[in-house]
Amino acid sequence: MKRRVVITGMGIYSCIGKNLEEVAKSLYEGKSGIGIDPLRKEYGYRSPLTGIVETPVLKGVLDRRLRIGLAEMGEYAYLATVEAFKNAAIDMDYLEKNEVGIFYGNDSSAKAVIEAHKIAEVKKDTALMGSGAIFQSMNSTVSMNLSTIFKLKGVNMTISAACASGSHSVGLGYLFIKNGMQDMVLCGGAQETNIYSMASFDALSAFSIRADEPAKASRPFDAARDGLVPSGGAASLILEEYEHAVRRGATILAEITGYGVSSNGAHISQPSDVGCIVAMERSIKDAGILASDIDYINAHATSTPQGDIFEAMAIDRLFGDSRPPVSSTKSMTGHECWMAGASEIVYSILMMQNSFVAPNINFETPDEYSVKLNIAAKTTEKNIDTLLSNSFGFGGTNSALIIKKI
Numbered sequence: 001m002k003r004r005v006v007i008t009g010m011g012i013y014s015c016i017g018k019n020l021e022e023v024a025k026s027l028y029e030g031k032s033g034i035g036i037d038p039l040r041k042e043y044g045y046r047s048p049l050t051g052i053v054e055t056p057v058l059k060g061v062l063d064r065r066l067r068i069g070l071a072e073m074g075e076y077a078y079l080a081t082v083e084a085f086k087n088a089a090i091d092m093d094y095l096e097k098n099e100v101g102i103f104y105g106n107d108s109s110a111k112a113v114i115e116a117h118k119i120a121e122v123k124k125d126t127a128l129m130g131s132g133a134i135f136q137s138m139n140s141t142v143s144m145n146l147s148t149i150f151k152l153k154g155v156n157m158t159i160s161a162a163c164a165s166g167s168h169s170v171g172l173g174y175l176f177i178k179n180g181m182q183d184m185v186l187c188g189g190a191q192e193t194n195i196y197s198m199a200s201f202d203a204l205s206a207f208s209i210r211a212d213e214p215a216k217a218s219r220p221f222d223a224a225r226d227g228l229v230p231s232g233g234a235a236s237l238i239l240e241e242y243e244h245a246v247r248r249g250a251t252i253l254a255e256i257t258g259y260g261v262s263s264n265g266a267h268i269s270q271p272s273d274v275g276c277i278v279a280m281e282r283s284i285k286d287a288g289i290l291a292s293d294i295d296y297i298n299a300h301a302t303s304t305p306q307g308d309i310f311e312a313m314a315i316d317r318l319f320g321d322s323r324p325p326v327s328s329t330k331s332m333t334g335h336e337c338w339m340a341g342a343s344e345i346v347y348s349i350l351m352m353q354n355s356f357v358a359p360n361i362n363f364e365t366p367d368e369y370s371v372k373l374n375i376a377a378k379t380t381e382k383n384i385d386t387l388l389s390n391s392f393g394f395g396g397t398n399s400a401l402i403i404k405k406i
Helices: 020-029 038-043 072-087 091-098 110-123 131-138 141-151 164-180 240-245 273-285 305-319 336-352
Strands: 005-013 035-036 049-051 101-105 156-159 183-190 233-241 254-263 296-299 326-327 384-395 397-404
Touching: 005 020, 005 072, 005 164, 005 240, 005 336, 020 336, 035 164, 072 141, 072 183, 072 233, 072 336, 101 141, 101 164, 101 336, 110 131, 131 141, 141 156, 156 183, 164 183, 164 233, 164 254, 164 336, 164 384, 164 397, 183 336, 233 240, 233 336, 254 273, 273 384, 273 397, 296 336, 305 384, 336 384, 336 397
Parallel strands: 101 156, 101 183, 296 326, 296 384
Antiparallel strands: 005 233, 005 254, 035 049, 183 233, 254 397, 384 397
């Protein structure tokens, strides 16, 4: 018998809210977190649009010795994790006495690297970078800092898989617990939002330039979409073996029942409907259900002209008969990149808990592919028993997770 894997805690820090309560309200109201960053135009961006994420103030909250190693996304992740452990009724005494692992999604630390380079270039002395520079600039910055701050003694890894990083972190946590290698794992994803973080992405002309109407710029599946809007923050989830959770009297929020992966094995940046279908089919098979059992799909759809097409084709091919409601929360949050796969699990569980489907805002005119889907353009009251969350990334990495209500 494979062990059951449940979610007992969640935490979120995003452009639509700094905690679970704020985010649930924003999701229900279809509130956009997109705005203008004037520094982006000065720096040379084609698009000044971004998710507006409030800068955390950790002075007086976290000891300076621990703060100096935190890059921007690490600060977001710290606050999301504080909420997640509190939500799971886990304190520092428990963490010090029990083994807890960590898989956290992160795929860049641009600001820390560039700022350290600037100091060396001007001062000609690497010692002036400061003792925290190395810990902020490594790709594993989030997992190494969180494992230190929260005294985590189990598996300790950063998952770098582009925009599927957060989803794969949850999937790997699920596999480790399911196969008896851990009883509890902190999983999540984090993304920086500073001007350095997305400049090379902007260079691809991948971003929306609808700067006169920021809240309408991210429009997944809509025929008038002109590109994604970058965003960030952090999301944390506490995964736990079912019996372990029951023994400690934890409140179980949901169960992870399926995880499907695939790689397109083709173009480095172009999506694939086949790769998407394979990941979704594998997650459904792993969960032991039928496609018709899915009550809601949280789509990866980023609002890019091509990417949304391939996902719409895949969803239609697999779910054409049952036509579950589909929405992309990126219409409100923008594309949270390395964080997205984790945050969208949090968003989806909040919908499950409160019996509604969050709207795919700005969906006004379907194209020839999205017209075949049951896209929720407005908030819809609905009982969600089983949901599917898709995440895809550069390099052709695909992840699909199935979450079930308990």
